[in-house]
Amino acid sequence: MKAIVRPTAALQGEINALSSKNYTTRYMLVGALADGTSTIRFPAHSEDSDAMRRCIRDLGADLIEEGDTMTIRGFGRHPKPVRELNVGNAGAVLRFLMSVAAFCPEVTFVNAYPDSLGKRPHDDLIAALGQMNVSIDHNNGKLPITIRGGHPKGGRIQVSGNVSSQFLSSLLFMTPLLDEDSEIEVLHDLKSKVVVGQTLEVIRQAGIRLESSDDLMHYRIPGRQRYEAKEYVVQGDYPGSAAILAAAAVTRSDVRVLRLEEASKQGERAVIDVLRAMNVPLTHENGIVHVRGDGKLKAVEFDGDHFTDAVLAMVAAAVFAEGTSRFYNVENLRYKECDRITDYLNELRKAGADVEERQSEIIVHGKPEGVEGGVEIDAHFDHRVIMALTVVGLRSKRGLTIRDAHHVAKSYPQYFDHLRSIGAQVELADQ
Numbered sequence: 001m002k003a004i005v006r007p008t009a010a011l012q013g014e015i016n017a018l019s020s021k022n023y024t025t026r027y028m029l030v031g032a033l034a035d036g037t038s039t040i041r042f043p044a045h046s047e048d049s050d051a052m053r054r055c056i057r058d059l060g061a062d063l064i065e066e067g068d069t070m071t072i073r074g075f076g077r078h079p080k081p082v083r084e085l086n087v088g089n090a091g092a093v094l095r096f097l098m099s100v101a102a103f104c105p106e107v108t109f110v111n112a113y114p115d116s117l118g119k120r121p122h123d124d125l126i127a128a129l130g131q132m133n134v135s136i137d138h139n140n141g142k143l144p145i146t147i148r149g150g151h152p153k154g155g156r157i158q159v160s161g162n163v164s165s166q167f168l169s170s171l172l173f174m175t176p177l178l179d180e181d182s183e184i185e186v187l188h189d190l191k192s193k194v195v196v197g198q199t200l201e202v203i204r205q206a207g208i209r210l211e212s213s214d215d216l217m218h219y220r221i222p223g224r225q226r227y228e229a230k231e232y233v234v235q236g237d238y239p240g241s242a243a244i245l246a247a248a249a250v251t252r253s254d255v256r257v258l259r260l261e262e263a264s265k266q267g268e269r270a271v272i273d274v275l276r277a278m279n280v281p282l283t284h285e286n287g288i289v290h291v292r293g294d295g296k297l298k299a300v301e302f303d304g305d306h307f308t309d310a311v312l313a314m315v316a317a318a319v320f321a322e323g324t325s326r327f328y329n330v331e332n333l334r335y336k337e338c339d340r341i342t343d344y345l346n347e348l349r350k351a352g353a354d355v356e357e358r359q360s361e362i363i364v365h366g367k368p369e370g371v372e373g374g375v376e377i378d379a380h381f382d383h384r385v386i387m388a389l390t391v392v393g394l395r396s397k398r399g400l401t402i403r404d405a406h407h408v409a410k411s412y413p414q415y416f417d418h419l420r421s422i423g424a425q426v427e428l429a430d431q
């Protein structure tokens with residue numbers, strides 16, 4: 001599918017935010033790791049959340065969905081001895097389940113997206129599991145990966161955090177189920193630290209006890225614990241909504257996005273502060289973000305690691321700001337669905353934006369007069385590139401055509417419908 005994005009001056013209306021991807025994957029996982037039946041209200045529906053549904057079913061969980069409610073009867077620490085799992089293109093699902101797979105005799109994670117997830121590194125988690133009596137075959141740290149487990153052991157575990165927080169999250173989910181107590185030490189830096197807060201929140205909601213240091217670099221996890229079956233409610237998703245808010249920010253708009261909790265632990269909640277710093281007129285009350293954009297934006301400087309999945313949308317807004325914006329500490333964007341620095345900036349340049357990259361920075365020389373557009377954009381298998389480039393297309397002079405736009409369904413299948421419902425001129429066509 002390709003998306004033909006036409007210049008759109010004004011947006012108006014109300015959108016119910018999609019359900020959070022990160023909470024949906026986490027609640028499904030702790031539901032599967034529990035022995036009884038858990039309930040999840042408003043789980044997300046997307047390729048990534050479907051990957052988690054599929055894999056925990058394959059591992060022996062019973063899932064029933066009726067309307068907006070999912071019930072899961074978990075397998076506890078005894079997953080079915082499945083031989084093969086397909087996580088699609090979902091990084092978090094792969095990394096979380098690599099540790100769960102250590103309870104099985106032999107599981108192979110197949111390489112379904114050689115040009116996207118197939119290029120992402122998992123060495124740090126492979127090394128950590130290697131310290132736990134788990135033997136792993138892999139392709140230079142990449143998929144396909146075969147986990148030979150059966151009897152994983154706790155104890156002292158070291159894991160590097162400077163590529164992805166998902167490796168640490170993965171170990172935090174699994175170690176409470178081990179016979180031994182564990183101590184986890186995070187080596188180097190911990191990227192996307194805020195997301196680990198979501199992991200700890202969910203694990204604790206599921207009745208697990210563990211101690212974490214204030215800097216989130218050290219953990220003590222008693223073994224022999226059991227996840228409790230609980231009821232969970234999934235909140236609205238900030239990373240996906242960030243693109244809608246960016247679209248409202250770069251146009252004349254009167255747009256309300258519902259279900260965005262002010263007190264959320266999602267790091268991407270910071271987009272409210274970023275947009276405010278850009279001088280975007282907005283309010284945030286009772287879970288509703290209300291943007292009344294006038295299209296005038298001011299350049300900003302931010303540490304992007306606090307809102308990793310919304311950096312691309314904020315960069316798209318900065319393309320139209322007065323002055324030069326800088327998003328720093330974002331090197332790990334290079335290890336996501338594509339290289340979200342080099343690949344994304346190449347597409348932005350095609351659209352007419354003036355952008356520069358450093359190893360861990362994105363610099364944007366804003367063009368309040370708009371960009372030329374009139375070109376075809378490559379999606380690089382990346383939903384966030386697609387969403388962000390759509391924002392740029394709306395304020396371009398000649399529009400943009402985004403090839404392979406169906407990959408938006410990785411996290412936000414209804415993105416274009418939502419945008420069109422508030423007046424965006426977007427046509428979807430076969431390629």
Ligand SMILES: O=C(O)C1=C[C@@H](OP(=O)(O)O)[C@@H](O)[C@H](O)C1
Nearest residue numbers: 022092164165166192195308309
């Ligand atoms: O734990 C999670 O659910 C996620 C962690 C983040 O990844 P990194 O820790 O690799 O930055 C984020 O980008 C991803 O979308 C989801």
Ligand SMILES: C=C(OP(=O)(O)O)C(=O)O
Nearest residue numbers: 089090091092093309336
């Ligand atoms: C990086 C992302 O996801 P994952 O790492 O789970 O593939 C994302 O959703 O932007």
